[in-house]
Amino acid sequence: MEGVDHLAHERQKAQFDVEEMKVVWAGSRHALELSDRISRLVASDPAFRKDNRTVLSRKELFKNTLRKAAYAWKRIIELRLTEEEAARLRFYVDEPAFTDLHWGMFVPAIKGQGTDEQQQKWLTLAYKMQIIGCYAQTELGHGSNVQGLETTATFDPKADEFIINSPTLTSSKWWPGGLGKIATHGVIYARLITDGQDHGVHGFIVQLRSLEDHMPLPGITIGDIGMKFGNGAYNTMDNGVLRFDNVRIPRDQMLMRVSQVTREGKYVMSNVPRQLVYGTMVYVRQTIVVDASCALSRAVTIATRYSAVRRQFGSQDGGPETQVIDYKTQQNRLFPLLASAYAFRFVGEWLKWLYTDVTQRLQANDFSTLPEAHACTAGLKSLTTSITADAIEECRKLCGGHGYLCSSGLPELIAVYVPACTYEGDNVVLLLQVARYLMKAVSQLPSGKKPVGTTAYMGRVEYLMQCRSDVQRAEDWLKPNVVLQAFEARAARMSVACAQKLAQFSNSEEGFAELSPILVEASLAHCQLIVVSKFIEKLQQDIPGKGVKEQLEALCSVYALHLLHKHSGDFLSTGTITAKQASLANDQLLSLYSKVRPNAVALVDAFNYTDHYLGSILGRYDGNVYPKLYEEAWKDPLNEYVVPDGFHEYISPMLKQQLRNARL
Amino acid sequence: MEGVDHLAHERQKAQFDVEEMKVVWAGSRHALELSDRISRLVASDPAFRKDNRTVLSRKELFKNTLRKAAYAWKRIIELRLTEEEAARLRFYVDEPAFTDLHWGMFVPAIKGQGTDEQQQKWLTLAYKMQIIGCYAQTELGHGSNVQGLETTATFDPKADEFIINSPTLTSSKWWPGGLGKIATHGVIYARLITDGQDHGVHGFIVQLRSLEDHMPLPGITIGDIGMKFGNGAYNTMDNGVLRFDNVRIPRDQMLMRVSQVTREGKYVMSNVPRQLVYGTMVYVRQTIVVDASCALSRAVTIATRYSAVRRQFGSQDGGPETQVIDYKTQQNRLFPLLASAYAFRFVGEWLKWLYTDVTQRLQANDFSTLPEAHACTAGLKSLTTSITADAIEECRKLCGGHGYLCSSGLPELIAVYVPACTYEGDNVVLLLQVARYLMKAVSQLPSGKKPVGTTAYMGRVEYLMQCRSDVQRAEDWLKPNVVLQAFEARAARMSVACAQKLAQFSNSEEGFAELSPILVEASLAHCQLIVVSKFIEKLQQDIPGKGVKEQLEALCSVYALHLLHKHSGDFLSTGTITAKQASLANDQLLSLYSKVRPNAVALVDAFNYTDHYLGSILGRYDGNVYPKLYEEAWKDPLNEYVVPDGFHEYISPMLKQQLRNARL
Ligand SMILES: Cc1cc2nc3c(=O)[nH]c(=O)nc-3n(C[C@H](O)[C@H](O)[C@H](O)COP(=O)(O)OP(=O)(O)OC[C@H]3O[C@@H](n4cnc5c(N)ncnc54)[C@H](O)[C@@H]3O)c2cc1C
Ligand SMILES: Cc1cc2nc3c(=O)[nH]c(=O)nc-3n(C[C@H](O)[C@H](O)[C@H](O)COP(=O)(O)OP(=O)(O)OC[C@H]3O[C@@H](n4cnc5c(N)ncnc54)[C@H](O)[C@@H]3O)c2cc1C
Known part of the structure; x- marks a missing residue:
């Protein structure tokens, strides 16, 4: 059967040039070439296998994601991929991971809200992944209403530091991806308070874990918020919970492009328009x-x-x-x-x-x-x-x-x-x-x-x-x-x-x-x-x-x-x-x-998806659905043994009418 | 906090008699009393705990379901529950299991399509769960179009037996719940063939597994069809695949209420109207x-x-x-x-x-x-x-x-x-x-x-x-x-x-x-x-x-x-x-x-659901959502250790820029 195309007759029916449609979908010839090359690269590398994802336990699944993320980064370095190529590679690996937040939220937040100096310092580290960042805005009690966030960042002029604190249970940060187990740093949103005055929600760069042993820094409690919808799926991501017990950070870790706190503790707006956000x-x-x-x-x-x-x-x-x-x-x-x-x-x-x-x-x-x-x-x-x-x-x-x-x-x-x-x-x-x-x-x-x-x-x-x-x-x-x-x-x-x-x-x-x-x-x-x-x-x-x-x-x-x-x-x-x-x-x-x-x-x-990216037996390019469905079934862990674990304890006594004495 | 009702003010607003509404919803006072009693019985029994279901691996999950099903049956016997009470109990256990198909499809199919004799023989066994049945209609290639099923049941007048066979890959039975690992018997739908003539699809009672050692009988291949949508959820069920290699069953195991095959191999319709089906x-x-x-x-x-x-x-x-x-x-x-x-x-x-x-x-x-x-x-x-x-x-x-x-x-x-x-x-x-x-x-x-x-x-x-x-x-x-x-x-x-x-x-x-x-x-x-x-x-x-x-x-x-x-x-x-x-x-x-x-x-x-049945922190009766969400998070397996498994292999080398030498 291998090599047969069950959909060949369908493909012959097409009344248009599929290759040209691929260009339209991709956006340009360049984009198509890029997607095509990178998607094949990922598909042909067994390290990126993902067909076993739905049977893994949470821990196995998560460890596997860490492996893939590290391996992807290794390949990006080895192959000297451009930023554009690297982003495509992550896309085709097709597994939510802490890197999504690092590249997709942490870096852009610093780019958008950090001063030139801050960008110079933090982005240099972030681009090399010498630090790993997350984006921590949402709290247990507030998501849509960002202005209602409860975490505080109180300026202490004596020490020239902000004190980050979680005053209530509902102020616990809750949901940020990458936070639960991996991020070393985060852009943390908190109410800025100077001299008793509340200036509303601002962003701060806060180190969360030691770069040596990965332990949360003093005053910081972090964990994963638990299983989410579906097997596999978003459970590869460590959405996290985070509490601050009066954690101190230097003043220059407030993201200061739009507004600043001066050494004296004065809150000032820069001439950069707020709308930038x-x-x-x-x-x-x-x-x-x-x-x-x-x-x-x-x-x-x-x-x-x-x-x-x-x-x-x-x-x-x-x-x-x-x-x-x-x-x-x-x-x-x-x-x-x-x-x-x-x-x-x-x-x-x-x-x-x-x-x-x-x-x-x-x-x-x-x-x-x-x-x-x-x-x-x-x-x-x-x-x-x-x-x-x-x-x-x-x-x-x-x-x-x-x-x-x-x-x-x-x-x-x-x-x-x-x-x-x-x-x-x-x-x-x-x-x-x-x-x-x-x-x-x-x-x-x-x-x-x-x-x-x-x-x-x-x-x-x-x-x-x-x-x-x-x-x-x-x-x-x-x-x-x-x-x-x-x-x-x-x-x-x-x-x-x-x-x-x-x-x-x-x-x-x-x-x-x-x-x-x-x-x-x-x-x-x-x-x-x-x-x-x-x-x-x-x-x-x-x-x-x-x-x-x-x-x-x-x-x-x-x-x-x-x-x-x-x-x-x-x-x-x-x-x-x-x-x-x-x-x-x-x-x-x-x-x-x-x-x-x-x-x-x-x-x-014309979408030009590889079978690896699609990850679907029903959607296989060659349409060879039934034999492959059949084959796949036998891989389920339940099929390791013919008589299932639990039969002797639970099913046999039932059939033999001996349940009364069974210990269940 | 325990004992506080955060929704008390909401309950006070109600402009109607909730207890009377409960009766309307339940259908009668009797039904309400029954539901109420049985749902509390289930909720108060730790053996029916289900809050850990979404983190269990397939094998743990399935074994756990077998335990619950056996335990439920034990309780039904011990408490001498009526049929109605037993059905409610299974309902409130709230976990798809082979018993659903046994009681919900196997038994009704025999009741509806079996002769009085057949009912007498098979239902007696089924009611005591001395046999466990499933309902095997759908095949890999046919679901909606039941008339297109390919499994055959050919009458052999010499032996007075039907020969059940799966002539093609697509004729494999596929989906029946309880089939994959547990059912000892099934109502199997197959094309009846007598003397070379195809009489269309009919039901047959076929023993699938030995009542001694639970091994599939000769000529029978069975397995589980693999993971389904979601964690927990329907993965407690062993939806199965089944192939027959010319398996013989006695003639009297065709369900004969509507039509029969005589000893001579003649196909006759009984005077019972077909519409009964x-x-x-x-x-x-x-x-x-x-x-x-x-x-x-x-x-x-x-x-x-x-x-x-x-x-x-x-x-x-x-x-x-x-x-x-x-x-x-x-x-x-x-x-x-x-x-x-x-x-x-x-x-x-x-x-x-x-x-x-x-x-x-x-x-x-x-x-x-x-x-x-x-x-x-x-x-x-x-x-x-x-x-x-x-x-x-x-x-x-x-x-x-x-x-x-x-x-x-x-x-x-x-x-x-x-x-x-x-x-x-x-x-x-x-x-x-x-x-x-x-x-x-x-x-x-x-x-x-x-x-x-x-x-x-x-x-x-x-x-x-x-x-x-x-x-x-x-x-x-x-x-x-x-x-x-x-x-x-x-x-x-x-x-x-x-x-x-x-x-x-x-x-x-x-x-x-x-x-x-x-x-x-x-x-x-x-x-x-x-x-x-x-x-x-x-x-x-x-x-x-x-x-x-x-x-x-x-x-x-x-x-x-x-x-x-x-x-x-x-x-x-x-x-x-x-x-x-x-x-x-x-x-x-x-x-x-x-x-x-x-x-x-x-x-x-007024729906009168227990917190156990609802199985939702957000839906708790007392509305005490945030502390319980917070508590629950820490139970995730990922939180067993602060530094996650995989950190040393995958994350540390990344942060330390030592990936080049890492074995991933
Ligand atoms: C998978 C996932 C990943 C996430 N990753 C991150 C992350 O990395 N970092 C981060 O900071 N956050 C993250 N979040 C949090 C996310 O941003 C919030 O969940 C989102 O902003 C919605 O807020 P909420 O959950 O508070 O919803 P709520 O605002 O509580 O919504 C509840 C209901 O109230 C309604 N509602 C609320 N306000 C109004 C109104 N004014 N008018 C009418 N109806 C209203 C909504 O429509 C909704 O039906 C993530 C969430 C998920 C699910
Ligand atoms: C969780 C689960 C449990 C099950 N348990 C059992 C069980 O215990 N025993 C058992 O025998 N089976 C079981 N089944 C199988 C189930 O009965 C079939 O999946 C169902 O009958 C649908 O058939 P199908 O899958 O062949 O869908 P198809 O018929 O292949 O449907 C595919 C698509 O084609 C469309 N379609 C099909 N025919 C037509 C038409 N004539 N006109 C227009 N559109 C059409 C449908 O609308 C659908 O969009 C189970 C299935 C599931 C998902």
Whole structure:
């Protein structure tokens, strides 16, 4: 069987150039070459094996992660990988580890909030991993409400030191990854207190463990917070708990780029704008959007390939049964997710551009686009992670019973992914922030202040409030402008309706609280519009390769029309479209599936994932599912013995009716 | 702290008699007394401890399950528990085990399909657990399509035996619970072949393992299929793989109630109606609906109590922050789930009645209601399990980061629950069956054939096609008849619209396949109507207890109106209600939340779950969340040592820049 490609007939059906689509997905030829090379490097190295992860005990699992992280770093040094290559390598190792926080949060926090001197000192150490850092913000009692953190950093002018303290149980740091067992240092957030005055939450670099024997330093209590969702999954990470008993650190370990405490204990703001901090958030959330497209595309690859392998019902005259991917219900569940993966990829790419743009403007002291960029990344983080979390689970269901086996790869993918809805901002809290931005934008419309960036469409609000869709035939829904106008009109009308309701409250905070459920819906409509419009913009670019653009056009329509169907209540109740037009949109959607169908397997091949990265028997490139599932089963520890441990004590006495005397 | 009730102030707010509500939830005073007594019995017995489940390795976990199962059976014997009490005990032990399949599938299958003699022989053994049975239908290659099973049972008239064989890899039995390591016998489904003729799939009782040494009998290969989703969770179960190499069983081990093979090898049908088989399905699926209400209510209990404990933002003048349950977005996510738990409970109760009714009719040779009962239970199984699976995950998100910890109880609840969407019929396949039934009902309307049971409303199709809702104010949506008519009209119109589209196809099978995505939506609308109408019917009964009925009325409205909002596209596109009316419905829904809010904690107290059964620190009855979370963390195996295993090999060389020489 080895060497056979059970999906060859599917691949032959493709009507486009898969290699060119790989370039589009990767972002550039360079990015594709890089991903391809590094992913193969990881896949071919047995040290990075991960198929045994779900049967390891917590301790074995964790030790194994330490080994992989060290080995990865060793390879990075040996092969003299660039920063970009090293990041890709960690990505393809595909195992949450303390290094994620070190590189993804600790280093960026110092970069964003540290002075030049601080950066010089600490980043030099961090880049060589002579210290390992974590990011400790959340506490047992406070996550979303960062301003409510209870840890204190009190300046002692006599000693020129801060005293870091955990005054209550709920002030214990709780959740930071890498903290529990590994980090030597952390960026710790605490309320800055000078001379009895509370200046709110600031960041401090605190050494946590001895660089000699790794023991926590005096006054510091640290541990792991325990098992998390799933086997394998995020349990490779040592999310930790941390308490400070009046721990002293030098004054220069406060991150002082934005504000300082002087030798005398005076609190002063630097002339660096505070908004800089938002730049980091825009950066981190943009990476989360890109990660969403990765996680989603992975799950979709598994579900698509397996749906092409799996046959059930519909055999005629003893011929083969129907591939389940041919069932319209399966397509109606799967293809919109495939389209979403591409949509999230392109909006992620655009966010990368946005981040660069914002950064350049900040350097030129132009803060005008920052609030909009901030709202937009918050909203897109929320939208893409919520959809992806649900979608991975849907992909599991699309695989029937076999999707429930760890060997399908989907259980770990779900368990490791779902917290993305919570970390870096709870998704509902984020949508409420977007709503605040939108309500402000609407309220400023009469003043003539032009809304910018992704809210620019609000500038045409008068038109959008009364326009009517001119769709008459199903095919009309394939026109980008028709779709765009419908999404713009729906979003604008929902925002305006909220603003009007809001105006009826004398206390606007009370009104906001009262109306929050519909405000969240308006935010979502706005965010969906962004994704749709960025997909459409992408298609206005020159995209080479036979048939590539046509496929993307079909996927763009699938993406937009499935949203339109799912939220048809919004479109209808705002009068944006008529019931007849909604029905035509769904007709068009269903007929698009037939266009996607022959290309489905090739469209997931274009993600260019190795079997190692996918980690799924159901998603194997060669489709050789059944023999491999069968083989894999026998590796379970329970199969080491034919008669299971416990039989003689518990089962035999039961069968022999001798339980009465058994010691259980 | 011990003994303090942090939720006392919440409990004092309740505007109804919680004890009476407990009776309503349990179904009767007797049922409440029983549940209460048995759940306390289990909770107070340390042998049933389950808080360590998520850190056990597969082998430890499984052995522990065997111990509990044996111990439970010992207690059942010692305490001379009735069948009803024993079932409750297994329920509160709350750990999937081989006994579930023995009692829940093996015994019912023999009861339903065995002759009196066969029942006499096998049930006697099974009731005493002298044999342990499993239910082996699904194969590696076939699940949903039972008629496509490949295992063969060929009659050999010379020996008066059947030869059971697995002709292909895909014919391996795959998934049956209890099979992998424990079952001594199984009801095995195989294609019956006599004299070269294939009579389709039938059930056979096959001994799998020796009753002496537990080794698989000659010709039989068995193993466990490996790890499944989640830690703890369903990994306590030995779902198995099974292959037969021409295994012989006596002729009388074919289940012969409906059809027989004679000594001569002739295949004959008995005069017992085939439809009897459906009776078993109605039974099993009804229990699944009740289980959905249990799983959902458990998750809702955790999320509700924790939402009342958790405070975030909104502190004024240094006072306490806002309880997150007071945020309208939180209410908008949580309260409809609370209402759904009650809704599923009542529809489950009604299904129990339906099953009894169908059984009595069958005994009187009245098969008239069977197809409708079958469609209705299939649809309700699909609806309730899909919603519950999503809802448990939503409850996890409602608990923010802490919901992701195993100590919250939610991860295990999710992982153990989600396969309910797949087993006993894939939820989409089931909705397609409902659609077939609906399309048939619609097509028979012109003939004057009165639709029965839950489709009776179709009899008023002419009225329902043209009626208009007369809602003018938000409060109008509180009237049961108004709601009912809207749901009936929407369901009827969606079915009729499908039927009309179907009629345009010359080949109706092709049309059905083509239209399946909208057919599934019509089925769902029909099933939602059933749940809403059974909730309304429940409220027409006499319900004693101060305030109890008022609370249920509010919940019923929340249930119906949240569905109406969620699916407003359906209601609007079918012209059932106007945009204005949809908006009023949502206004009413939001204002109902204020009625539910003070009663929320008491409404989950009414489920009467012990802390043992809930298995959640966030859901503790006393709300003493933070100290217990903190305590629990330290129990993780990683916290056995301060410096983790692997530090010296992997982390120290990294920090000391000595990786080059390290052996990794
Ligand atoms: C896997 C994982 C890794 C993490 N890693 C780190 C890390 O490395 N470092 C670190 O510092 N932290 C980390 N965290 C913590 C994470 O940042 C927080 O969990 C997150 O910020 C959410 O906060 P919370 O848990 O307090 O949720 P809560 O705020 O308690 O949310 C509970 C519920 O209340 C609702 N809610 C809260 N406020 C409002 C409001 N104003 N209006 C309406 N509803 C509201 C939420 O929507 C939610 O439903 C991690 C968490 C996880 C799960
Ligand atoms: C935890 C667990 C316990 C189980 N226990 C048992 C047990 O004790 N005994 C036993 O015999 N079995 C058991 N099973 C097996 C279970 O009954 C099957 O998994 C179930 O019947 C679904 O079948 P499948 O896995 O073949 O899914 P498939 O039919 O392969 O489904 C795959 C996809 O195809 C779609 N699909 C299939 N047919 C159609 C169609 N006609 N039209 C449209 N879409 C279609 C489905 O919707 C799904 O999306 C168990 C399974 C699990 C997960």
